[in-house]
Amino acid sequence: MEFINAVLPNGLEVVAECNPQAVSAAFGFFVRTGARDEAVAEAGVSHFLEHMAFKGRGSLRSDDINRRFDAMGATCNAYTSEESTGYFAAVLPEFQTAAVRLLAELLRPELRPDDFEMERQVILEEINMYEDQPPFGADDRLRAAFFGSHPLSHSVLGTRQSISEMTREVMIDYHRRRYAPANVVLAAAGNVDFGRLVDEARAAAADWEGLPAVVVRQAPEHRTERLILHKPSAAMEYILRLSPAPPAGHPLRAAATVLAAVVGDEVGSRLFWELVDPGRAESAGVSFHEFFDAGFLAADLVCEPEDASENYAIFHRVFRSVQTEGVRADEVNQARNKLLSRIALGQERPSQRLFAVAADWIYDRRYRPISAVLEEISAVTADTIGEFLTLFPLTLSAAAAVGPLALFPWEDA
Template sequence: MIFHNTQLENGLQIIAELNPHAHSVAIGYFVRTGARDEVMPVSGVSHFLEHMAFKGNEKYSADDVNRIFDEIGANYNASTSEEITLYYGSFLPEYIGTAMELLSTLIYPTLRQDDFDIEKKVILEEIGMYDDLHSFTAYEKVMQAHFQGHPLGQSILGSVQSITDLTSEQMRAYHAKQYMAGNITLAIAGNADWDQILELVHQFCDVWPAGSTDRPTDEAKPTPGAQIITEKPIQQQHIMQLAPAPAAKDPLRLAAELLSVIIGDDSNSRMFWTLVDPGLAESAELGFNEYDGSGTWLTYLCSDPELTQSNLKLIQQIYNEVNTNSITQEELDRAKNKIASRLVLRSERPMGRLSSLGGNWVYRQEYVSVEDDLKLLNGVTLDAIRELLKKYPLGHSTTAAVGPMANVIVD
């Protein structure tokens, strides 16, 4: 692997992990903008812009963009989170010039009014579709409650009202502010030539406007609370709970990732053997999410409503035991092996490396190779786990419940 990085005069950062033995190349534009960077009148605009990107520009229509991506056999898409909008594709190395031009087109689309009006209907349909997904509703509600008054509590999709009221002028103003070159990182992984990459970047990106926007990253201080949403027609109860956890730049984040696997992975974790394997719950998981300045433990439970209260008590018993007595060396070693395997298997494809490559740079301005990842992972000790639990104990400060139960008791 050969790592390169540089920065254009306008602020665009370019990083590349090149592997001449790979059979493909993956490219991603990581735009440091998402739901947390919006104000309420334009809630959902980042995700809306992701859709509008594929409508093309003066040179390429929406049909052109999708047709040409298909012609070169690319695997391409985009995603929006609370903090990053990502435009990416993977393809054969001989098509890097075409792919770079199309992906660069996505960053500065024309944002035509006709396209805006059509896509607004698509976004509203998408909001309706996700409203029917009860686990998603629980996630939206628990994020809003946990991060009340903090930008991370803002919805990625927005609301029917905010999208209905959004104008194309508001979208263009948001795009002009957030899509400056200094807010963007271009990441490349796989089989490519660095000199060719630079030539293409200068060709397509030199004209992008310079500048960047600030993002407040104060750690959230959640107020404990619960939201109960009663949905009588459904058969299962969905519970989501959040508690503070390490932020993206906190060295304890690796310990948190390991602990989440030990306690709440979807196989061979404490929660799996206590709740899922005996048939007490369909799902019982603990996840760790890191953000700029904040982080969360996310507990998810899906079970028969009649078992919800007893299942929540079992989860809390697990958390109390771990908070008091930590974990065993055997559990830590097993989790290290599990995560190491996932890291290595994912890294064997350029597309699998792209997310890690870009994420590390956007959040921490650092390059971490697979070998570095494995060393950092193996360096996590039981002392680090104990330090983590002292600072960020497992538990819940916020709960959202969706299902037939009119009341959920959270101890």
């Protein structure tokens, strides 16, 4: 296993974790841009542009793109988040050149007017579907309340108004600024020929131009709001909760991961034993999310409306107990073991290592082998989690209830 990186004259970065013993390879272009980088008039443009990338350019149409990936037997997709946009594929090693060339084509779409109007309707329908399915857009609303004016409050999808009013010229300008080669990382993992990968990147990006992206980072001021979103047609009540956590690269990020497992892992956690195992709730969990300059623990509870008040009291009590009393060594040990197994098993495939390699480079411009990640988790103790709780108190939270209840008894308001 060897990590190698290079920077092309135009600023495009190429990074790879090369494993000649692997029987597959994964490649992806990752752009340091997302919802947080959008102005008000651009809301949703990153995700919209991701859709447009698959429309092709010149004689290359969307059907051609699909057929070429199919001919390789590739597993391919794309995503847009708050801070990055990625286009990726996993293939057999002999298709490295074909995969990289086709992925590179996606980053320079023609943005044809007819494609733009067609995809606008697709995005508007996606927004409608998002708001019609649980938790009915409450996660976006809660994040906006939690982060306030901070750009992490932005919705990845944008709004009906922003998408309806967006012009093709706005997207062209955004693409020119944000998809500059110096703002892009080509990452790879598995059985990769790195020398050839650099040559392929140089050839594919030879004519790429664009301004260096302006990056603004700022620590947020979290707000402790309580929201009630009345949805009479909902069958269940959904309670969402956000509390502060470390940003990417922070020394307590592993503690946040372990704490989330102690409190809200899908099996064997405090919330599981208190709410899920006894049949009080359909689900209850906690997850850790990290960004450039902030992070949060996201907790959720789903239950019958008539049980929501009592269940939320239990939910709140669990967090209050952790904050005031900390966690036990046996809980930490169990959570660590589960996480170590999941990380080791999940990261054995190049298609999964690709995202870890890319994320570490995008956020910190550093490489962390699997062994380093496992060491970070192994080093977490109950005392480490105590440090986390001091710096990032669970009590500093925002919450939302969405469902058929018009009123909600916020015990901790």
